[in-house]
Amino acid sequence: MSYRLATYLSLLFLAGLGVLFMYTSLQFNDRASGQIIGPAFFPQLVSGLLIFMCIISAFTTWRKEKTSDDTLNIPQLKYILFTIVALVIFVALWDAFGLFYLFALLFLSSLLYVYNRKDSTKKRILKAVGLSIVIGLFIYLVFEKLLNVII
Numbered sequence: 001m002s003y004r005l006a007t008y009l010s011l012l013f014l015a016g017l018g019v020l021f022m023y024t025s026l027q028f029n030d031r032a033s034g035q036i037i038g039p040a041f042f043p044q045l046v047s048g049l050l051i052f053m054c055i056i057s058a059f060t061t062w063r064k065e066k067t068s069d070d071t072l073n074i075p076q077l078k079y080i081l082f083t084i085v086a087l088v089i090f091v092a093l094w095d096a097f098g099l100f101y102l103f104a105l106l107f108l109s110s111l112l113y114v115y116n117r118k119d120s121t122k123k124r125i126l127k128a129v130g131l132s133i134v135i136g137l138f139i140y141l142v143f144e145k146l147l148n149v150i151i
Contacts, residue, residue, distance in 0.1 A: 003070035007061045011054045018050035079115065086110055100151045101136050108132035 025043035074080065090107040094100050112128035119127065143149045 001072050001074070003072050004061060004064075004066070006072045008058065011058050011061075015051050015054040018047045018054065021047035022051070082114055083111065101140065104139070105129075105132045105136050108135055 021043055025040045025047065028038065028040035028043075086107055090103050093103045097103075109128045109132040112131055113124050116124045116127060139151075143151055
């Protein structure tokens with residue numbers, strides 16, 4: 001894949017995320033807080049900056065000289081695709097059922113299992129599940145108990 005095509009595709013993806021975040025943040029109920037800078041201000045600022053930076057990067061990529069050796073190699077494409085698919089499945093299941101901790105445990109376990117290629121299968125499963133439980137417990141303690149954020 002050429003460098004320019006990969007850059008344009010990634011910028012289009014990031015700009016799309018920026019538009020999605022902007023649209024989502026416009027749905028916030030700012031009027032109820034009575035503050036000048038409400039809860040939607042920061043997400044709107046970040047998404048606006050993301051879109052702006054994508055436009056600038058697309059322009060600088062367009063102006064850059066073309067060379068014959070501008071190819072992009074992605075050596076671990078299967079890991080990247082697996083992570084994206086697993087993330088989409090995790091978010092869809094979390095949104096549909098609301099069981100964050102269960103799906104986070106499954107998501108983290110699957111990622112840790114796939115990324116660890118040096119150990120035996122039994123050891124990989126034990127490490128993945130054990131570390132996922134520890135991370136899930138940490139997330140629970142920090143957000144649910146310390147910050148009182150219900151996930």
